[in-house]
Structures are given as structure tokens and as C-alpha cells.
Amino acid sequence: MSQSQLATTISNENAEPHPLASQAISGGLCAIENVWVSGVHSGFKHCNKDLALIYFPKGATVVGVFTKNAIQSHHIKYDKKRLNEQATFKAIMINSGNANTFNGPKGDTDVQIMANTLASKLKIQPDEVLICSTGVIGVPMDLSNFDNQVDTLAHNLTAGDSIQAAEAIMTTDTKIKQAAIAFEIEGQLVHLAAIAKGSGMIHPNMGTMLSYLVTDLDLGQETLQQLLKASVNQSFNKISVDGDTSPNDTVLLASTNKVSVKPTKQHILIFQEKLTEICQMMAQEIVADGEGATKFVTVAVKGAADQADAEGIAKQVATSSLVKTAVYGQDANWGRVLSAIGQAQPDYLDPTKIQISFISEKGEILTCKNGQGLVFDEDLAYEILSETDITIAIDLGIGKSQIAVWTCDMTEDYIKINADYRS
Amino acid sequence: MSQSQLATTISNENAEPHPLASQAISGGLCAIENVWVSGVHSGFKHCNKDLALIYFPKGATVVGVFTKNAIQSHHIKYDKKRLNEQATFKAIMINSGNANTFNGPKGDTDVQIMANTLASKLKIQPDEVLICSTGVIGVPMDLSNFDNQVDTLAHNLTAGDSIQAAEAIMTTDTKIKQAAIAFEIEGQLVHLAAIAKGSGMIHPNMGTMLSYLVTDLDLGQETLQQLLKASVNQSFNKISVDGDTSPNDTVLLASTNKVSVKPTKQHILIFQEKLTEICQMMAQEIVADGEGATKFVTVAVKGAADQADAEGIAKQVATSSLVKTAVYGQDANWGRVLSAIGQAQPDYLDPTKIQISFISEKGEILTCKNGQGLVFDEDLAYEILSETDITIAIDLGIGKSQIAVWTCDMTEDYIKINADYRS
Numbered sequence: 110m111s112q113s114q115l116a117t118t119i120s121n122e123n124a125e126p127h128p129l130a131s132q133a134i135s136g137g138l139c140a141i142e143n144v145w146v147s148g149v150h151s152g153f154k155h156c157n158k159d160l161a162l163i164y165f166p167k168g169a170t171v172v173g174v175f176t177k178n179a180i181q182s183h184h185i186k187y188d189k190k191r192l193n194e195q196a197t198f199k200a201i202m203i204n205s206g207n208a209n210t211f212n213g214p215k216g217d218t219d220v221q222i223m224a225n226t227l228a229s230k231l232k233i234q235p236d237e238v239l240i241c242s243t244g245v246i247g248v249p250m251d252l253s254n255f256d257n258q259v260d261t262l263a264h265n266l267t268a269g270d271s272i273q274a275a276e277a278i279m280t281t282d283t284k285i286k287q288a289a290i291a292f293e294i295e296g297q298l299v300h301l302a303a304i305a306k307g308s309g310m311i312h313p314n315m316g317t318m319l320s321y322l323v324t325d326l327d328l329g330q331e332t333l334q335q336l337l338k339a340s341v342n343q344s345f346n347k348i349s350v351d352g353d354t355s356p357n358d359t360v361l362l363a364s365t366n367k368v369s370v371k372p373t374k375q376h377i378l379i380f381q382e383k384l385t386e387i388c389q390m391m392a393q394e395i396v397a398d399g400e401g402a403t404k405f406v407t408v409a410v411k412g413a414a415d416q417a418d419a420e421g422i423a424k425q426v427a428t429s430s431l432v433k434t435a436v437y438g439q440d441a442n443w444g445r446v447l448s449a450i451g452q453a454q455p456d457y458l459d460p461t462k463i464q465i466s467f468i469s470e471k472g473e474i475l476t477c478k479n480g481q482g483l484v485f486d487e488d489l490a491y492e493i494l495s496e497t498d499i500t501i502a503i504d505l506g507i508g509k510s511q512i513a514v515w516t517c518d519m520t521e522d523y524i525k526i527n528a529d530y531r532s
Numbered sequence: 533m534s535q536s537q538l539a540t541t542i543s544n545e546n547a548e549p550h551p552l553a554s555q556a557i558s559g560g561l562c563a564i565e566n567v568w569v570s571g572v573h574s575g576f577k578h579c580n581k582d583l584a585l586i587y588f589p590k591g592a593t594v595v596g597v598f599t600k601n602a603i604q605s606h607h608i609k610y611d612k613k614r615l616n617e618q619a620t621f622k623a624i625m626i627n628s629g630n631a632n633t634f635n636g637p638k639g640d641t642d643v644q645i646m647a648n649t650l651a652s653k654l655k656i657q658p659d660e661v662l663i664c665s666t667g668v669i670g671v672p673m674d675l676s677n678f679d680n681q682v683d684t685l686a687h688n689l690t691a692g693d694s695i696q697a698a699e700a701i702m703t704t705d706t707k708i709k710q711a712a713i714a715f716e717i718e719g720q721l722v723h724l725a726a727i728a729k730g731s732g733m734i735h736p737n738m739g740t741m742l743s744y745l746v747t748d749l750d751l752g753q754e755t756l757q758q759l760l761k762a763s764v765n766q767s768f769n770k771i772s773v774d775g776d777t778s779p780n781d782t783v784l785l786a787s788t789n790k791v792s793v794k795p796t797k798q799h800i801l802i803f804q805e806k807l808t809e810i811c812q813m814m815a816q817e818i819v820a821d822g823e824g825a826t827k828f829v830t831v832a833v834k835g836a837a838d839q840a841d842a843e844g845i846a847k848q849v850a851t852s853s854l855v856k857t858a859v860y861g862q863d864a865n866w867g868r869v870l871s872a873i874g875q876a877q878p879d880y881l882d883p884t885k886i887q888i889s890f891i892s893e894k895g896e897i898l899t900c901k902n903g904q905g906l907v908f909d910e911d912l913a914y915e916i917l918s919e920t921d922i923t924i925a926i927d928l929g930i931g932k933s934q935i936a937v938w939t940c941d942m943t944e945d946y947i948k949i950n951a952d953y954r955s
Contacts, residue, residue, distance in 0.1 A: 179881050180874030211870060211883065213904030246867025247905030430853070431950055438951030444669025447634055451603030458602050460634065481636030482670030520951075521944040527854055528861030528943075 131292040131383055134300070137271030138323045140289035141300045143167045143365050147265040148273030151258035152251070153206030153244065158277035162262050163201040163321055164231065169363035170327075171198045171239065172334040174341045176358035183209050183216035184240045185359065187224075191239060196330040199237040201321060201361060202227050202262075203278050205306070208357050209242040212249050219250045226255055230263045243306065243319055243357050244280055275304040278319055281526055282306050286394040288387055294379050295370045299326045301383055305391035307398075320345065320360045320391050326380055327366035336381050337362045344388030347423075347514040348396045360388075396515045401522030406436055407500040411511035414457035418505070419512040425453035426501060433519035436499060441467050441490035443476035446501060455505075462506030469496035554715040554806055557723070560694035561746045563712035564723045566590045566788050570688040571696030574681035575674070576629030576667065581700035585685050586624040586744055587654065592786035593750075594621045594662065595757040597764045599781035606632050606639035607663045608782065610647075614662060619753040622660040624744060624784060625650050625685075626701050628729070631780050632665040635672050642673045649678055653686045666729065666742055666780050667703055698727040701742055704949055705729050709817040711810055717802050718793045722749045724806055728814035730821075743768065743783045743814050749803055750789035759804050760785045767811035770846075770937040771819045783811075819938045824945030829859055830923040834934035837880035841928070842935040848876035849924060856942035859922060864890050864913035866899035869924060878928075885929030892919035 134140050143166055151160040173192050175185050191198075202223060209216050224238040242250075265273070275287040289302035305320035328336070341360055362384075370376050397405040408427045413419035426432055429449040435442035443465040450463065461480035466473055471493045474485050493499075557563050566589055574583040596615050598608050614621070625646060632639050643663050651658040665673075688696070698710040712725035728743035751759070764783055785807075793799050820828040831850045836842035849855055852872040858865035866888040873886065884903035889896055894916045897908050916922075 177877070178871060178874040179877050180870055180883055208867070211867070211900060211904055213884075213902060216904070246870060247900060249905075430946075434947050434950035437947065440952065444631070444633070447603055447669060448601060451601035454600070454602050460603055461636075477634065477670060479636060481634055481639070482672075519947060521947045523853075524857050524860065524942060524944045524947060527857035529863065 131290040131386065134289045134291050136269065136302070137275060137287040137289055137304055138163060138302045138321065139268050139271050140291070140302045141323050141325050141365055142367060144271075144323050145266040145268050146271040146274045147262050147267065148275070148277030149258070149262050149265055151204070151262070152254065153204050157279070158273060159204055159206045160258060160262050161203045161274035161277035162227070162266065163271070163274060163323070163363070164266055165199050165363065165365060167365065168197045168199055168237075169323070169365050170196050170330050170333060171201070171361055171363045172330055172337050173359060173361045174337055178358070180211065182242060182357040183212060183220050184242050185357070186217070187220045188239050188241070188359070191236060195236065197237070198239055198363070199233045200227060200231060201239045201241065201363070203241040203243070203274075203319065203321075205278050205280050206244040207242060207248055207250055208244045208246045209250050210246045210357060212247065215249055219252060222252055223255065226259050230259050239361065241319060241357070241359050241361075243278065271302070271304055278304065278306040280306060281400055282398055284394065284398045286391055286398070288390045290383065290387055292379070292383055294326070294376050297368050297370060299368050299380070299383075300324060301326075301387050303387050303391050305395060307395035319358065320388070322360070322362040322384070322387065323365070324362070325365045325367040327364060327369045328372060328377070328380065332372065332377065333362055333364060336377070336384055339381060340385040340388045343385045344392040347512070348392045348516065393515055396517045399517035399523075400526045401520040401524070402517030403497065403520055404436055404518040405498050406433075406516045406518060407513055408503070408516060409500055409511070409513040410503045410505065412462075412505040412507055413455070413510040414505075414508040416510045416512070418455035418457060419510040421453040422450050422455055422503065422505070423512050423514045425449045426503070427514045427516040430519055432501070433516065436494065437518035437520050439491050439494035441474065441476055441485070441487070441494060443467075443482070446503065447477070450503065457507055458505065459507060464504040464506065466502040467493050468500040468502055469493045469498060471496055554713040554809065557712045557714050559692065559725070560698060560710040560712055560727055561586060561725045561744065562691050562694050563714070563725045564746050564748050564788055565790060567694075567746050568689040568691050569694040569697045570685050570690065571698070571700030572681070572685050572688055574627070574685070575677065576627050580702070581696060582627055582629045583681060583685055584626045584697035584700035585650070585689065586694070586697060586746070586786070587689055588622050588786065588788060590788065591620045591622055591660075592746070592788050593619050593753050593756060594624070594784055594786045595753055595760050596782060596784045597760055601781070603634065605665060605780040606635060606643050607665050608780070609640070610643045611662050611664070611782070614659060618659065620660070621662055621786070622656045623650060623654060624662045624664065624786070626664040626666070626697075626742065626744075628701050628703050629667040630665060630671055630673055631667045631669045632673050633669045633780060635670065638672055642675055645675055646678065649682045653682050662784065664742060664780070664782050664784075666701065694725070694727055701727065701729040703729060704823055705821055707817070707821045709814055709821070711813045713806065713810055715802070715806055717749070717799050720791050720793060722791050722803070722806075723747060724749075724810050726810050726814050728818060730818040742781065743811070745783070745785040745807070745810065746788070747785070748788045748790040750787060750792045751795060751800070751803065755795065755800065756785055756787060759800070759807055762804060763808040763811045766808045767815040770935070771815045771939065816938055819940045822940035822946075823949045824943040824947070825940030826920065826943055827859055827941040828921050829856075829939045829941060830936055831926070831939060832923055832934070832936040833926045833928065835885075835928040835930055836878070836933040837928075837931040839933045839935070841878035841880060842933040844876040845873050845878055845926065845928070846935050846937045848872045849926070850937045850939040853942055855924070856939065859917065860941035860943050862914050862917035864897065864899055864908070864910070864917060866890075866905070869926065870900070873926065880930055881928065882930060887927040887929065889925040890916050891923040891925055892916045892921060894919055
């Protein structure tokens, strides 16, 4: 996402503290000391990597946010219980290809077997292990050769780069999603890194995907949990690929606690901002890699009477199949945007004050104003929409509330990918 | 829709009165005496018919139900006002190709010009005319040659068949939607007929489309209004093509009042049932003709704790892009159905009691039970889903509430149609 473009349409809600810019660094999760990572092929998928491990030899404080879907994967019940009972963990193991969801009592048993197997290999306790799964729902896990698979996984651990784990958690993703940044708090260098997967079943309600974040800043489980929840709301909960949520969505944040600073409000706000920044990077990479997507779309709403109206409208526009197909067709079809605004049924709306613009690096075009369409240059509009990074900017002209959410266009390839995913 | 198939999965909520079966008759709206109809090409579309007229030389009592979208077409404001002020009308004129939505003060003026022009041709009063529009949003109407166009329209009036009007209200529809039935109340023959259009921007919230119904039963405006609202809830509000609603959706019911019966509860219930029947016929034809659709899909939910849960789940499943693409791929992907159930966040849900089946004329297959997937014959499942008429039957196993809603599959052609609709 072009930051300058976003800035022209909407300002950052948490703009208060202004620390030094963060610096992108390499290595992914391994940019943080005492984080070892591995990713291998183990048979849950036909041939690609499908088993990932994040290992904290000296332990890490872990917090998590999980799907709000009323059907929840077996691993989520397990992880929630573990996170409720303790703060420190040594390993997170993630498999892709099989969601381990809706597998009856065997589903619960399998989570425990996975944790036990890994713990035995790493010579740690089973309750120091968190487990995650993603993939096809309702297929029992085949763990017949799991002992050997985990052996390979453990032997491949590296402190160099987390790219193999980032690859091993992918399902229909076409791109590896990994980032790491460094920034200063109180003169001390803090690191924050993330990997994520997600491409379909993506919708704003919790983060409908998997993401694993690691930092070295010591803030304690309770504060980390609050910060993660807030950052997820500003990132993963603002994206949509297809309006569908998954029973497996999980975001975990781990801290190796190496860096200690005074837990002042100012310092916490700086970390919150950086956490939101890296979550937004992952969230935006997920929609940019949306199933079949050719365009990254920001829906920026301002001038709303309140935050609920802004959010309702932005999400309705971002999930409208008609808006998303029009963007794919590079058609400045503002009428569909308008319909979606109306469909959101906001508490306050004055149709004569609505303005809808399409923006990209090629320029900006205003399509309607004063309750009617404007005559605009269709060639320029087509050119603007031919870019891969588009903003639909909506000004409701009533109040001061604003929001930006992110989505992608909807293409024939989305249909193709999902018409034969399970088979 | 195969009625037997629906009956096996869900019983009719209004099963109380059991009158003689209704008989399909020909002529569409013209099956009712004193209903003249016309449809012509007038230039709102490039070459197809785009202007329709339903004329009641002896007047008719008219009631209507309109979109709940917060953005409403200019014609809707006008019609609501007219219907609020009087009960009897002589003409309904509908154009397709231009929605006359969001056109500022000119939009309102144009509705009045259209009514005035038609009234003058038919030698009736302008306030005896109702106007409807459907098509592209935000393009001012070109009425420069409207006088001549309405002249042609009036000259083409026929009492023989309403098929030309049914054709003239189509937009992306591929099939004409028209039906007429006759049935007895108190020994008297009552007629009820309908035309409809709709293919995209179809979602359960009011009827997101246009439909015009005519009967000869005299029940008075107030009763007709109540009956229409109830029947729309049982039909047009139970369909979804793409989750998008339109600012132009309108259902009008007109009665020529030729047939009088005692307005007993029993007689009204009979008419209600027949009205729901014909509304469901139109609603089902709309989803069967959904943009790019290859399959008609019934989502039948039973065993819900209450009606709100049943409806929430049915609509979530029916609007899930992932479920709809799986059906297109003929993939018994019950995991996606399960995810959609969970996403609906019903008040009461016991995952271990959920059963999901796929049903067609080729057979029925149960895919999950007791909180886990069943091993099922994938070849038979594929064969069942290869039919064009599919039921996804969900038993929540908790209570007695049930509902059926209708949708279609989602295909590459939906994308193609909508990527270049406006251009």
C-alpha cells in the first residue's frame, strides 16, 4: 500500500506519539535473538512445506487473538486454555493442509499428541507448546508418521531466517508474508517481526488468517494481550477478501523479553503504533495476495457521523461483490459504491452530501457530488483504475469519523481457485 | 425448484388452509380481465426492449413494497407518496437501462415528466400513474424523445399476453419471468399473475428486484398491503445472488377488484398462500437466472432454537462466496457450510448436533454428524452436485425452527458480467 496515498485520504488515528521511523530489517522472526525457526514438508499437503516451528530456547511470553466464528478448530480450544493458565511458552508448531476442525474427540486428542511429540523431541514440557492448524476442514489428521516428521522439523531449526516457516504455513497463498522492523524506545533498540498466511476466507472479524509476531520488548502478558487486541482491530479486522471467516484464525504475539523499558504510557503507545504498523503490513499483504486478486483496494471513509457508521459503510463497500468486480473491470462504477453505502444502513446519511472518488498514482477522479453524478473523464478514470493500488475515497460530509479498510478485486481466478480447492 | 425435494427437507410454515391446487394459466398479467400490457424499445438500452406499461382501463387498487437500501431511487420517493395518498391507479410504467437514481433535482422532475407524458397519452390523470426505473445508477435520463416513445408504447397495448412487458423490464436477466395461476375461493375463480426481473444485486432484504403482480380479488388496499409484505418476506426476502441490494427494488401488487368474496380469515389465508406461491415462483426464477449461475440452490435449515437463528444461518450460508463456488465446482465441501454456520454466530449452537447433507434428484448424502466428518462416497456426492437443482440441508438438532432460502452458485461468468456491466 502506498503510504502517501493513504495519508491523503485518511490520517492515522493513533498519530499522537511520533517516535523515530522504524527500520526494516532482514531475517523475519529470526531478527529477534533466541528465536529459532523451521519449516518442512511432512505430508499434510501433497508436496509443499506444511509444518512450521517457532522455538524460543529461553522461553517467551505469548498472547493470542482467535477467530470469532462459532465453530472453532480443535487447536483453538487447546491454545486458549494454555494461554489462560500460563504466560511463558517455548514452542509454537503450525501445520497447513489440514485444519483439524470438526474432527470429534480425535481432533482434541491429536492436538495433545502433536504437543507431546514436539515436547519430547525438544526436551521441553508439553504445556510449553502451542499448536495451530490450517487447511481443509473435517478431515481427520494422519499422525501415523508424525514422530519422524517432527524429528526432521526439529533438525532443521535455524536462527538465520524464518522464511521456511512462513512458507510452511501457506495454503492458497501465492506469496510468502514476512516482515521485521527495529525501532527505539528510551534509547534501546526494540525488534518486532511477523509472518502470516491468508488469501481466502478473509473477512473483518478478528483476523481471519494466521499470523505470528515476535518481539524482544518485555511488557508482560496482560499488556501485550491488550496491545495485540487493539492492533488486530486496526489491521487484520480491517481486511476482507471474500466475506467468509474461518474457524482456525489465530494471531499469536510472543516476546523474548530481552529489552526492558519503563512501562510508561508513552512507551506503550510507541510499541502499540509499531505493532499496528507490522500487523497492517501483514494484513495488507494478505489482501494483496487475495485469491485471484489483481488489485489492492483501500476503502477510505471520512466525514461519518460516528465510528460505527464509518466502519459499517467501509466494510459493506469492501465486501460488495459488485464493487469488487467493477474494480477488476477497471470501471469507475460509483453507483455500486453508492448502493453499498445505502445497504450499510448507517444511522446518519445525507445522500446529497456524499462524494465518491477513485484514486491511484495516475490521479484522482471525483464521480458524484450534491446528490448526483458528475460528468467525468472516463478515459482518465479507466487509467486510474488500471493501476494495481486503488483507493475508493468516500466523504459522507456529515461528521468527523473516519476509517480505512483494505480489500482486493474479485476475478474469475477467485472462482477457479475455490471451485476446486478441496478436491 | 422441485417441490417434492423442498418438501422432504422443510414443511410449509403456512400449511394450515388447504384449498384446491392452483392451476397454471397462460397470458401472464393479461390472464386477468381489464389488464392491458405493452413493452417496446425506446432508447434507454442499446437495442432491447426497455419500456413497459401495465394499464388498468377500469382502475386497480395498488400496494407496494420497496427497497430498504438507505439510498433510494427517485421513482421510489414518488411512488411511496402516491401510494400513501390514494388506493386506485390506472397505469404502471417501468423503464430498464437507466435506474434514475442519484440524479439530483432532475431525477425527481423526470419522474413527474414521465407520469405527465403517459397520462396525457392515455387521457388519464398524472396521479393515476406509478413509475419505476431499473438499470445504471447516476446517469441522467434522456427524455428528449420520450413523447414519441410513449406514443409507441401506448399504441402497442394488448390484452393478450404480458410477455413484451416482462421482456422490457429485464436488465442482465437471460430469461423472461412471468407466471399466472387460477384458484377458487368460495366457489369463485380468482386469478393471480406476476412478472419479475432480477439477476444481480440480489440479496435478502426486501425483494432486491422488480416484480409486478395483478389479481382480480377485491380485498382493499390495507389488507393487500399486509398480505404483500408477508408474502415478500416468504419469497423475495429469501433469495440471494450476490449479497448486494439495489436502490430501485420494487414489488407492486394491483387488484382489479372484479372478484368479491367475504373477507374471512380463511379466505384471506388462502389468498396469502397463493400470493406467497406466485412470489416464490418469481423469486426462485430470479435466483435460477442469477448472473452467471449454473445451479439453483436451496439452503434448508431445521432444528434451530428460534427463527432468528434459522434465518441468520440460512442467509449466511446462502451468501457465502466459498459455499457458492464449491457448489459450482460440484464439491461437497461441507466444511465451508460449517464455517458459514459458525460465522452466523447464532444464539444457540451445539456443534456436535449439526448434520449437513447435500440433496438432488440423484440422491442424498450426509457429510457430518456428532461433531465430525463422515466418510462418504465422493463419487456419489459429485454426481448429486452435478444436478442443476441442489439442496444444502442443515439440521442443527436443537429446536423446532426452520426456514428455506434460495440462492445460486457463483461462477466465472458472474465476474465477467459484472466486470463490464456499466461500460
